[in-house]
Amino acid sequence: MxxxxxxxxxxxxxxxxxxxxxxxxxxxxxxxxxxxxxxxxxxxxxxxxxxxxRAMGSNLIGVLPGASDEAGPPAAMFGIEITTLKHEDALALEKLPHIVAVCSYLNGRGSISYLNKSKDYNYMGVSEGYIIVEETTVDSGRFFRQDEIDSLARVVVLGSEVKKELFGDDNPIDKRVKINQVSFKVIGVMEERGVVAFQNQDEQVFVPIKTSQKLLLGVNHLAFIRAKIDKEENIESAISRVKSTIRFRHNIKDPIKDDFSIRSTDQALxxxxxxxxxxxxxxxxxxxxxxxxxxxxxxxxxxxxxxxxxxxxxxxxxxxxxxxxxxxxxxxxxxxxxxxxxxxxxxxxxxxxxxxxxxxxxxxxxxxxxxxxxxxxxxxxxxxxxxxxxxxxxxxxxxxxxxxxxxxxx
Amino acid sequence: MLIKIDNITKDYIDDGLVTPALRGVSFEIDKGEFLAVMGSSGSGKSTLMHIIGFLDKLTSGKYIFDDQDASNFDDDQLAEIRNQKIGFIFQSYNLLARTSVLDNVLLPTIYTPNLNKKKTEKKALDLLNKVGLSERIGHNPNQLSGGEQQRVAIVRALINKPRLILADEPTGNLDSKSGQEVMEILQDLNEDGHTILMVTHEKYVAECARRIMVLKDGKIISDEKVGNQHLAKNGLKK
Incomplete structure (x- = not known):
């Protein structure tokens, strides 16, 4: 009261x-x-x-060229080009347990033209694991196969936005576009993904990794590798296997001298x-x-x-x-x-x-x-x-x- | 015997300057008495009333109230005694503004533990009825005349059935008619067995009591029974 x-x-x-x-x-x-x-x-x-x-996909780990402190950003982030990471490293990782798929990445920028239309876009050299690693799919046509990577095939998969800009409502499949004056056959169009990791995925095109290395950029290395792990609880063990595999391939005996670094999306999150x-x-x-x-x-x-x-x-x-x-x-x-x-x-x-x-x-x-x-x-x-x-x-x-x-x- | 005052003194200390207000006062009050304390200002009558009302502490001497030695009480116990055994009536009524008559009357009871709210409210209404204010329970004090306000204050003093009613110049702010009404009520209460101590400096008000004590310079100079108590209902003679 x-x-x-x-x-x-x-x-x-x-x-x-x-x-x-x-x-x-x-x-x-x-x-x-x-x-x-x-x-x-x-x-x-x-x-x-x-x-x-998170939209990049779950249970991902990334392998970046150049050593880095666990907490700090890797050297590649500062625009320093390090050429130690190779597509063969990615192929070696594919065979490790718990790894579902691996994708190599190498990006560049160039003008892409169809008939009299031309515009500057990012192009992404990737391997066939891209579809699984990024949890995406093609909207029409198909993605490239492994044999097209090995044979340096000149095929391209367009982002949905690029397709719209260059082809409008026309069907682009089997048409030919030029990337930096090199002729490519369009074999597919990616589904719309929007902005992921602050990059509009629909405004780029995808070419086989080796094609981008040899024909477009004239280099031998990769920008980075991403690998998808089967389960969250296996990420830790997969990372240590990836480390030892790449150390073995790069002939590194002392972990302090690592010429690569590994990040997981969980870590980033x-x-x-x-x-x-x-x-x-x-x-x-x-x-x-x-x-x-x-x-x-x-x-x-x-x-x-x-x-x-x-x-x-x-x-x-x-x-x-x-x-x-x-x-x-x-x-x-x-x-x-x-x-x-x-x-x-x-x-x-x-x-x-x-x-x-x-x-x-x-x-x-x-x-x-x-x-x-x-x-x-x-x-x-x-x-x-x-x-x-x-x-x-x-x-x-x-x-x-x-x-x-x-x-x-x- | 309700109160026994034994040779009490009270000194006020202000800036190291000692001012004696009471210089050895002794008397007793029996249950059912109606005592008027008179004296000019500075005589110590207010100080005496504050001490008897447990608002102030004495400097030396002994004060027994209801067979209990007042010097043994701490602040919380003093508050409880004021709440449950003393009923105060002030010259300037001291009602809470913007608060209804009923809530003003019930004010002491919010500090009284374990009261039955319904019973207390009924009691307040009965008492207000007795002093002729039953039509006014929802009014605020500023809607009442001075006499009505003082009657509300009297009911407030009665709500917890006090052992002693202390009235400090209860007619001081009132016109003679309202003053007469208030004195009538106090006399009725005394008839019903209430013990009343009233401080006043008006002889004609004091004569309504049964006993008059006069203070001067902190001492009692006279203490006499009123042989022929003046009844207020016959009008206050000046």
């Missing part, structure tokens, strides 16, 4: 001074709304990033997850600072309130309120104020996040609207705790008032 009466009383006191209560709560409202919307936007951005990486999580938390913490400012506003107004109600406090003490009763009354009052501010802030924050979702989706990203119950719970708790912490000093001052002096206060 006592708690109920106290909460009722504090609500009444807040409603008596509506505009003052609202202005006081504004700091908390803004703070909580900022925390909620930033947490939501952070979660959505994180989801988008991870989805991009972990790393990306950790980074985005940290970023999200940092932003939320910055937003939370405004909550502290809001708390100081609460404290200020509570001191005013204690002053205004000095006689009331004196009376309550005279008729039997204990110190803790007065302390409790004012703490409940400040906590009620911050809680109400918090609830309004949560609704505002959710509305902001929702508006952002609509806005970003308008620009074509698959941006999900994410508001976690945890962020709502944390914000609510924080609002109450702020009310209690910043209400403590004024409430304690009220509780220590001398009843006789307070009753005489004018």
């Amino acid at each position: 006592y708690l109920f009466e106290t909460i009722k009383l504090s609500l009444k006191n807040l409603l008596l001074k509506k505009s003052r209560s609202f202005l006081t709560m504004l700091g908390i409202i803004i703070g909580v709304a900022a925390v909620i919307s930033i947490m939501s936007v952070g979660a959505s951005a994180q989801d988008l990033l991870l989805a991009q990486v 972990d790393m990306l997850g950790t980074i985005t999580q940290a970023l999200k938390m940092f932003l939320a913490a910055v937003a939370a600072i405004s909550l502290i400012v809001g708390g100081i506003g609460i404290m200020n107004i509570m001191f005013v309130s204690v002053n205004e109600r000095t006689r009331e406090i004196g009376l309550r003490k005279a008729i039997g309120a204990k110190r803790k009763n007065i302390l409790f009354q004012f703490l409940i009052e400040s906590a009620t104020m911050t809680l109400m501010g918090g609830l309004i802030g949560i609704i505002t924050g959710i509305l902001i996040a929702w508006a952002i979702t609509i806005g970003v989706n308008y620009f074509g990203y698959d941006w999900k609207f994410i508001v976690t119950p945890v962020s709502v719970l944390i914000s609510t708790m924080m609002a109450i705790i702020i009310g209690l912490i910043f209400g403590l000093w004024p409430a304690s001052r009220a509780s220590k008032l001398n009843a006789i002096k307070a009753l005489r206060y004018e």
Whole structure:
């Protein structure tokens, strides 16, 4: 009964001074709304990033040329060309247990032309494992076979966007296109995949790996190899087998002298997850600072309130309120104020996040609207705790008032 | 015997300056008495009332209330005694603004543990009816006259069935008619067996009590029974 009466009383006191209560709560409202919307936007951005990486396919490991620190990026990422990785390495990996498929990659850029239309595209030299490794398929025609790789066949599979640009609605199969003036026969068109790992997969063409090495680029090496592992729990053992296989092939006795590095998508997801999580938390913490400012506003107004109600406090003490009763009354009052501010802030924050979702989706990203119950719970708790912490000093001052002096206060 | 005051003193210390307010006061109050304490301002009558009402602590001497030694109580116990055994009536009523008459009357009970809410409310309504305010229970204090406000304050003082009613200049802010009504109520309460201690500096108000004590400079200069108690219903004579 006592708690109920106290909460009722504090609500009444807040409603008596509506505009003052609202202005006081504004700091908390803004703070909580900022925390909620930033947490939501952070979660959505994180989801988008991870989805991009996940779209590359699950249970993948990548072999990159050049040594690297486990945590740092491999040298190839800085644009340094390292020529140690060969297609034969990829062929050797295919025979290892737990490896479902392997694909060699070598990319280049050149003009691709059909009749009088010509445009610059990325071309990807890949091996026949590409379809399995990337979990994709052709929309029409077929992908190239192993014998076409070995025979340096001049065949090409188009990305769906390239097909549209060059052929429109016409059937491109068996037509001939030129890549950097070399004539290729179109044998297939890939299904639409959209943006994966921030690269539009539909705006490139695929040629046999050896064809791209010998005929287009005149090199012997690969950009990287990807291998698909059968099960997640086998990734670790597969990685160590891949390492020893390539060391054996490259004649490396000391692992420190490795001329390659291995990454798994799980690892990349972990790393990306950790980074985005940290970023999200940092932003939320910055937003939370405004909550502290809001708390100081609460404290200020509570001191005013204690002053205004000095006689009331004196009376309550005279008729039997204990110190803790007065302390409790004012703490409940400040906590009620911050809680109400918090609830309004949560609704505002959710509305902001929702508006952002609509806005970003308008620009074509698959941006999900994410508001976690945890962020709502944390914000609510924080609002109450702020009310209690910043209400403590004024409430304690009220509780220590001398009843006789307070009753005489004018 | 309800109260025994034995040679109590009270010094106020302000900036190291000691100001004695009571300099050795002794008396007793029996159950059912109606005592008026008189004196000019600075005589110590307010200090005495605060000490008897457990709002202030004495400097030396002994104060026995209801067979208990008051010096043994801590702050929480003092609050409990004020809540359950003392009923305060103030000169300026001290009702909570923007709070209904009924809620004002019930205010002390929110600090009283284990009360039956329904019974307490019924009691409040009965008491308000007795002082003629049953039509006013939903009103706020600013809608009431001074006399009505003081009657609400009297009911508030009675709600927890106190052993002692302390009235500090209860008619001080009232016109003579309202003052008369308030004194009538206090006399009725005394008839019903309530013990009342009233502080006043008006002789004609004090004469409504059964016993008058006069303080001067922190000491009792006279303490006499009123031979012929003046009945307030016959009008207050000035």
